[in-house]
Amino acid sequence: FFFLMIRRPPRSTQSRSSAASDVYKRQLQDCDVSEEAITEVCQNHKFLHLSPESLGFPNVFLLSKFEKLSQTPCARNIATMNLIGVQVLDEQFVSHVTNSPYYDNLRTLVLAQSCITSADALNLFQARFTANLQTLDLSLCSNIDAEGFNQLFKNADFRSLESLIVQSTAITNEGVGILGNNQTVRNLTSLDLSKNQALNAQVLQIIATAPQFRLLRTLIFESLSIDVDNMTALGSSQVLQNIDTIKLVSCMNVNLDAVQAFVEACPRAHEINLKLEGSMNIEISSYLINSKFMNNKHTLQCSEFTFNSSLINVITTSTFLQSIRVLDLSNTDLSDKDLKNLFAPEVVQGGPQPVQLHNVTTFSISGCIGITQRGFKYIFDHHQRFPNIDTFNFSDTDITNYDIKLLSLSPYKVRNLDVSKCCYVRSEALKFFFDKDSVGNLLNLDLSYTQIEDDSLVAIAASTKATNLQVINLSYCYLLNEEALAEFKRKVTYRVVEADPEPKEIEED
Numbered sequence: 001f002f003f004l005m006i007r008r009p010p011r012s013t014q015s016r017s018s019a020a021s022d023v024y025k026r027q028l029q030d031c032d033v034s035e036e037a038i039t040e041v042c043q044n045h046k047f048l049h050l051s052p053e054s055l056g057f058p059n060v061f062l063l064s065k066f067e068k069l070s071q072t073p074c075a076r077n078i079a080t081m082n083l084i085g086v087q088v089l090d091e092q093f094v095s096h097v098t099n100s101p102y103y104d105n106l107r108t109l110v111l112a113q114s115c116i117t118s119a120d121a122l123n124l125f126q127a128r129f130t131a132n133l134q135t136l137d138l139s140l141c142s143n144i145d146a147e148g149f150n151q152l153f154k155n156a157d158f159r160s161l162e163s164l165i166v167q168s169t170a171i172t173n174e175g176v177g178i179l180g181n182n183q184t185v186r187n188l189t190s191l192d193l194s195k196n197q198a199l200n201a202q203v204l205q206i207i208a209t210a211p212q213f214r215l216l217r218t219l220i221f222e223s224l225s226i227d228v229d230n231m232t233a234l235g236s237s238q239v240l241q242n243i244d245t246i247k248l249v250s251c252m253n254v255n256l257d258a259v260q261a262f263v264e265a266c267p268r269a270h271e272i273n274l275k276l277e278g279s280m281n282i283e284i285s286s287y288l289i290n291s292k293f294m295n296n297k298h299t300l301q302c303s304e305f306t307f308n309s310s311l312i313n314v315i316t317t318s319t320f321l322q323s324i325r326v327l328d329l330s331n332t333d334l335s336d337k338d339l340k341n342l343f344a345p346e347v348v349q350g351g352p353q354p355v356q357l358h359n360v361t362t363f364s365i366s367g368c369i370g371i372t373q374r375g376f377k378y379i380f381d382h383h384q385r386f387p388n389i390d391t392f393n394f395s396d397t398d399i400t401n402y403d404i405k406l407l408s409l410s411p412y413k414v415r416n417l418d419v420s421k422c423c424y425v426r427s428e429a430l431k432f433f434f435d436k437d438s439v440g441n442l443l444n445l446d447l448s449y450t451q452i453e454d455d456s457l458v459a460i461a462a463s464t465k466a467t468n469l470q471v472i473n474l475s476y477c478y479l480l481n482e483e484a485l486a487e488f489k490r491k492v493t494y495r496v497v498e499a500d501p502e503p504k505e506i507e508e509d
Contacts, residue, residue, distance in 0.1 A: 191220070193219075235269070383410060396421040401424065419450065
């Protein structure tokens with residue numbers, strides 16, 4: 001007797017390579033992994049994951065099999081090596097990598113939480129593959145001391161390195177300066193120095209003046225104490241001319257003065273996405289929205305700011321929002337009164353005057369569960385301030401059939417409409433909507449996770465006015481009958497998106 005099992009890939013599997021990865025992880029749980037098994041896996045995918053936390057295999061594998069892997073030509077296929085948490089990265093292990101001629105295609109190396117020492121790290125990064133690395137993660141490598149980082153950043157050839165993650169380590173200001181002056185560092189675009197206790201605010205000045213950081217686009221700090229002078233130095237840097245994202249998470253002393261100093265000193269402030277997680281307050285939010293920081297920006301995403309009603313008043317009167325095309329108020333505590341102030345603001349004599357935001361084409365209040373019919377009515381009855389909106393995202397709100405009818409009768413020329421996860425949108429509204437001339441502008445309609453029924457499909461398919469509709473999303477509309485949905489797909493010419501059915505496990509003898 002023999003048994004044949006046809007095994008489905010896991011739900012997360014997106015490709016054959018990840019399916020092979022799943023098989024590989026399954027094989028590694030067996031202590032007796034053959035050289036042939038290693039070769040077979042390497043020939044099929046480019047990802048090597050050696051994390052004992054996720055795989056649960058004994059450390060003996062790393063010592064007994066990794067040498068064979070390093071001597072196998074198929075190791076050329078490995079582009080990503082994840083050694084997170086591995087506790088046997090000793091001199092012998094490192095020598096297998098450094099002496100192997102087959103790791104030239106390695107592009108990503110993750111050593112986070114591993115036990116690698118300063119000496120072994122220095123030896124490892126003398127290997128030929130170092131010059132080809134694009135991403136390196138040394139986070140939580142507690143056995144690499146400050147001098148180890150200094151020597152590593154001084155001697156390693158990081159000519160291809162684009163992203164460096166060094167969180168919770170012994171790295172110092174001196175080490176960052178050495179990295180920034182390493183002549184081989186030519187392509188570094190992302191630097192994450194979060195939670196390094198030995199760093200202080202002076203590191204911002206070091207980064208602002210280090211010549212090899214000239215291509216940096218993303219800079220991340222967490223739990224760093226920052227002062228006004230160093231924020232000024234960062235903003236006025238002549239080196240960081242390509243920076244577009246600065247993320248400061250829970251950094252001490254990030255107050256309005258520090259933010260204002262940065263914005264005023266930085267001629268490119270309007271091109272930078274400044275994320276102040278844990279430090280943002282309504283005072284800073286109001287300043288940023290009503291300053292040159294927002295000048296020429298095309299998107300205002302209010303979930304990144306501390307939000308309350310006073311922020312709506314700032315948005316309404318700010319003269320720096322003339323270029324905004326996307327107004328995203330999603331997942332905020334937006335109220336009906338806020339929408340009234342936004343769409344139908346009262347003009348106060350002698351006070352700031354409302355600004356016409358004619359460039360806004362996309363408006364999103366997804367997830368704003370505090371909006372009622374009154375709020376939606378303000379949107380649809382007062383289009384004068386935003387006459388060019390053609391994309392509405394009302395996903396996961398309490399929008400109703402009545403509101404959809406108001407939208408179809410409004411002057412808005414809606415091209416894209418998202419009412420997914422809106423439990424009060426029913427067939428009645430869609431029948432009305434698809435019977436109006438305004439539906440002729442519609443390109444994309446998302447009805448996923450709604451409670452529409454078969455009769456709405458009949459009305460949509462019969463509509464002669466939805467002439468430009470290209471895509472309709474009906475995923476997870478559980479009240480739809482399969483036969484009605486199949487008939488609908490046969491009748492319409494546009495694309496119908498459905499959720500993939502749950503994969504089934506098949507076993508055969």
